[in-house]
Amino acid sequence: MNRFALSVSAGIARVTEAALGPYQSAVIRIGFSLTWLLFLLREFPHRQELYGPDGPWSWDLAQQLISSNKAFTALMWSDTQAWFELVYLLAVLATVLLLLGWRTRTMSVLFMVGVLSLQNRSVFMGDGGDNVLHLMSIYLVFTRCGQVWSLDARRARLADEARARGERVVDRVGPALWAVLGFALVAVTAGGRFDGVDPTVPVVLWLVWVGQAVWWVVGRRAKTAEPRILLDVVANVAHNGALLVVMAEACMIYATAGWYKIQGTRWQDGTAVYYPLHLDYFSPWPALADLLSASGTMVMLVTYGTVIVQVAFPFTLFNRRVKNVLLAVMMTEHAVIAVVLGLPFFSLAMIAADSVFLPTPFLRRLGDWALRARGRVLTRTSRTELPEQRAPENPEPAPANSAA
Template sequence: MGRLTAAIGNGITRVSDRALGPYQSAIIRIGFSATWLLFLLREFPHRRELYGPNGPWSWELAQQLIGTNDAFTVLMWSDSMVWFEIVYAVAVLATLLLLLGWRTRAMSVLFMVGVLSLQNRSVFMGDGGDNVLHLMAIYLVFVRCAQVWSLDARRARRTRERLERDGRAPEDRVGPALWCVLGFALLVATFGGLIPGGLLGGWLTFFWGLWAVHGLFWAAGRIESDTKPRVLLDIVGNLTHNAVLLVIMAEACLIYAAAGWYKVQGGRWQDGTAAYYPLHLDYFSPWAALSDLMTSSGTMVMLVTYGTVIVQVAFPFTLFNRRVKNVLLAVMMTEHAVIAVVLGLPFFSLAMIAADAVFLPTSFLKRVGRLVARARDRVVRRVLPGRGAEVPGPRDPERSPLPQEKESAEQAHVGFTA
């Protein structure tokens, strides 16, 4: 009984003292923001037909649908082409800044607004990956995804170095200014009746709650780190981060489990021929010769069909064995890469790979980070001779001379200042 109590206590301490999975949360931030950014840039020439006033799903039809499901989209505030272009440009900019990890708390909210606004404007413009991106955009708002591999982490490191050197940290003016600008925009939208829901529920409460919480974290960050308000907010932030990270993992497992068990019930999947048919649909055959080559062997079709079902059904159960999980994870990511090329679904595959990345081992992600940093330094040295050593690289929190708990708290504070 004593051991069980101690184990429970250690578990509670672990999930409340720090935000777990800093590298996993960073890679899903990078993965989903990169997926959405590439999609927005790829469809830039067709943006008005997909989501704008020139699309077949007219503004009136979208307004009728949203009136019944209460979906959130700022594109319903006006049917003006100018307003659409502004929203699209802000969505691109916010996604890029989230990818870089600049003022991540504010950019994650704007990223979510951009994703929901465009997707809810034209609900039929998707390939399955949009559903995953839709959910993850909401989850990222609650995740501390800028602890590593971000401009926020670099700013936190420089702040600590300045504090150690000069005895005082530089004043942050950008964060409060951004918070005030977003608050003013939210105030205008509230009194303009643009956001559905009252102050006791709906999107209006959600956005005002986020705005107030971010301001509270900024105010608490100006107090000594060992005071009760600061400690309490850090615990709440860590618990929220860890809980949502667990939800993201459960969501990925649910996607694969549901897909696998539904496939088991299909006759084509049972007789091993299901993989043949999508490869011969014109819409999913960008490389007809490659599709014909893959389906020329009945054995290959059977192996792909049964292998897909086995991997999807088995993956949630492999989480209890790290080695088996890593093998199946590599297989699933490879499968999605093949789908991106053979079936012509790159953004669906990128979204699924980004969701799978939450299960990647920390050691592997650290190794990838070091390789990327070295490659970047080589490029910088070629472009700017003699300047490569001055470019700060991603720093491993575990190698910091400061205690891990203090560094995590400082990184989390900087992440919440905007």
């Protein structure tokens, strides 16, 4: 009994004392924001047809659907072209800043608003990866995904160094950003824009906004450490819970996909992979598709292997080595799907979801390799500076009538 109590106590301490998986949460932040950014940029010339007020899925149709499913989308607040362009550009900006890890708590909320606004405006625009991105954008709000590999981590490190030198550190950007977004949130709520919408999104927006205020006030006004410790525990529990939900969501996707495949006759006879390779919509490289489907044995092995891997993956989480092998297989499979079937954003979304299971030592080595590569590039750039770009050793004085 004492041993059980100690185990429970150690588990509670582990969940509350730290935000687990800092590298995993950072890599899914980068993965999902990069996926959404690439999609927005690729579809920028076609944004009107996808989500614009004059698209095939008209304003009236979207309004009828939203009145029944209560989905949130800021694009339904106005049917003007200027509002659509503003929302689209803000979605791009929030995604870039989240990718860089600048004010990740705020940018994760704006990232969620951008994803939901565009996807709920035209629900039929997607290839399956949009559903994954839709859910993950909500979960990211509750994670502390800027602990590493972010501008937030860099700013925190510099602030700690400044405090160690006895300097006073004052953050003016954070309160200003909070005030601007708070004014917008109050205006939207008072204007009735949340009326008839599922309350989940408005509650999350208000919860995060009020939580940021409490965090700022406690961090600067509390005379003892207990309030700060309590808020840190709440943030850690929310982060760890959200990370667990992300992992469970990924397992559920693979488990349901695998078990539904088992029930299909084409998956049972080993020919299911052959058919999408010969659909015009999924054949950007017909010659490559023909090459892959030329061997019946290969088609059968890929078909059965896909089902086995998807069904078995959730059960391999208890064995690290087997899990890592299947994880590599699934990521490779998604990379092949991106090229062969022309589904890059679906594959990127699934690879980003899979990244939550990557081992921490591997992610640390990956980060160290990226830092070394960056250092070599910067060093090489500074050494190979062109002669005409260098300042002359004895510059001649500028003429009296020079614009300089």
